[in-house]
Amino acid sequence: MCTDPSAIQVQTLDGIPAEDTGEIFLHYSPDIGFVCRMADQPDNTCFDYQVRYCCPANPPCDGEWSQWFDEDSPEEGIGDLETLATLCEKTCKRPSAIQAQTIDTILAELTGDVLLSNDIINGFACLNEEQDDEKCEDYKVRFCCPEQPDCDKWTEWFNTDEPCEGSDADREITAVIQDEYPNEICCRRQP
Secondary structure (H helix, E strand, O other), X not given: OOOOOOEEEEEEOOOOEHHHOOOOOOEEEOOOEEEOOHHHOOOOXXXXXXXXXXXXXXXXXXXXXXXXXXXXXXXXXXXXXXXXXXHOOOOOOOOOEEEEEEOOOOEHHHOOOOOOEEEOOXXXXXXXXXXXXXXXXOXXXXXXXXXXXXXXXXXXXXXXXXXXXXXXXXXXXXXXXXHXXXXXXXXXXXX
């Protein structure tokens, strides 16, 4: 699964597109995913759905891509581990995207290997024991290192919501904070 999908498709297990089922959806976007709540349906049931995502060949980068790293080899241990923990001294501390491919330039998502991780929190990991042939491909990774945001002045800290019993999240929403504290937080920039 890619870290920044550009589109989502949803269908029932029988192949019926979600849009054709007549059901009401709480979420249907590549950023959030898909949610069909039974309570929102007239008959209090949802079909069983499956989703797929469109993954760009090159993830977008809001800074600069690092060099490619190939620090591990599947022949040398339990698999191919190109993790942020092992690469932290060589790349940025908080990358915004990751790209992994074989040393022969095949995208990791297309190899058929079962991946333990391929994300900006952990980095990349493929374990030999998880593969049908008990061997991962040899991978290399690179990270998008975002530019540091320019900031003339930071606001104070805001806490407009709190998770409590019966709540499902802690929401600190910029538009809400701007409405509640109009003279203490800057307005949104217009595109």
